[in-house]
Amino acid sequence: MLASLGAVAAIPAAARGASEESPPLAVPAGARPEEVARDEGFWRAVARQYRVSREFVNLENGYYGIMPEVVRRANARNVERLNSLNSYLLRTTYKAEAEEIRRRTAAVAGVPTEEIALTRCGTEALQNLIGGYNRLRPGDDVMYADLDYYSMQYAMNWLKDRRGAGIVRIAVPEPATRQAVLETYAEALRAHPRVRLLLLSHMNNRTGLVTPVREIVAAARERDVDVIVDAAHSWGQLDFALPDLGADFVGLSLHKWMGAPLGTGFLHIRRSRLADIDPVFADETYPVTDIRSRVHSGTMDVAPVLSVPTALDFHRALGGGPVKQARLRYLRDRWVRAARDLPGLEVLTPDEPAMYGGITSFRVTGRTSEADNTAIARYLFDEYKIFTVRRGGPVKGDCVRVTPALFTGRDDIDRFSAALRDVSRRFRP
Secondary structure, eight states: OTTHHHHOOBOOGGGOOSOTTSOOOBOOTTOOHHHHHTOHHHHHHHHTTSOOOSSSEEOBOSSOOOOOHHHHHHHHHHHHHHHHHTHHHHHTTHHHHHHHHHHHHHHHHTSOGGGEEEESSHHHHHHHHHHHBOOOOTTOEEEEETTSOHHHHHHHHHHHHHHOOEEEEEOOOSSOOHHHHHHHHHHHHHHOTTEEEEEEESBOTTTOOBOOHHHHHHHHHHTTOEEEEEOTTTBTTBSOOGGGGTOSEEEEESSSSSOOOSSOEEEEEOGGGGGGBOOGGGOOSSOTTSGGGGOOOOSOOOHHHHTHHHHHHHHHHTTHHHHHHHHHHHHHHHHHHHHTTSTTEEESSOSOGGGOOSOEEEEETTOOSHHHHHHHHHHHHHHHOEEOEEEOOOTTOOEEEEBOOTTOOHHHHHHHHHHHHHHHHHTOO
C-alpha cells in the first residue's frame, strides 16, 4: 500500500480548504510516511482543510471524524440536489450511483464489489452480521471481550434469547502485549469448546488497543469458531486492506476515519459465507444471493452516501493508510513517551507498533471509577481547554481516552503533555 504515495502528488483543486484560492495540498514528493508524519508544515496545510473550533483543543475525535471542507461542500451540494430532485433522483440515477460508490469502496477495501453492502454506520453493519448469523444452535456459546464496543456486546447478549446461546465474556490482559492477547484468546477458546461465534475488535474504542486479528481468526477457525470483526475504528486510521484480516465477516465505518459524512458505513461478507448471514427480515428487495439483501435501511438521507467518493479521494490524496497511520501514531507517541515517565500514570496500550494507532487511553493509578475519570476529563477541559472523554468497560477500571485527528498539531499534543503532568500530581491518590 506504500506504493500509493508515489502515485499522488497533490489534492486536486476541488479538494482545497476553506479558501478556493489556496494552492493544492501537496504530499512531499518521495518522502517516506514516517517523514511526512513529522512535517508540521504539511500538517498545518492539512489542518486548513477543516473547519475546527479554536475555543478548545479537541482530543476526542473517536466519536466520529469531522468532514474536511471538500467533503462538507460536496455533502451540501448533494443535500441540495436531493432536496430539489426529490424522488426523481431516487427513482432514476441513485441506484446506479450507489452501485458505483459500492464498487469504489470495495476497491479501497481490497475486496470484490459483491462482498460489501453499504450501511448507515459500523453499528448497523455489525448488528446485521451478529443478528443475521444463523449457524448457532441451542447450547452453543458466543464470546466477546471487555474492550469490545458496548452496542456490539448488547447484540451478542441478544443472541441468548434469540438463538439460545450461552454468553462467554473474557478480559483482555492489562498491560497488554501481543503475546498476552494471543494467549488469552487461545486459552479462552480451549476453555470454552462450545463457543461457535467470536466478536473481535480490530481496534477497540475504549483503550485503542489493536488486536492481532489474523492470528486469532486462524486459531478460531481451527476450532470451528466463526469471527465477526469490528473494524469501525481501524479502517482509515490504520494501513491495511480487508484480506489482511483473514476474516469472513467485518463491519466498518466510513464516517470515523475516512471523513465521510455521518450516516455511512459498510459490511463485508466473504462470498462463500453469504448463506451464513440471513437476509434482514426476509428482505426480498434483492435476491438471497446478493449481499445487499443483508441490509435494509428504509428511506434514508442519501446525500452522505453520494459524498463518499469525495472522502475516498481526500483519503487517497493524503497518501492513504500509510501516511495517516504514521501521522496519528506520531502524535500518539509524542504524548505517550512523556506520559510513561510520570509517576502514577498508566498508559493502556503498549508501544509495539502493530498494537496501536492514534487512539490511546490513560489511567491515574488507583483512580478507576466513573466519577474519578469523569473528573479528570472535566479538569482537563476546565483548566486547559482540552477535550477528552472518560471510557468505561475495561475490567481493571475506567480510563480517559485521547484521540488526535489529522488536524491536530504538534503544539496541541505538547499542550496536552503539560496538562497531563499536572493531572498526574493533582489526582494521585
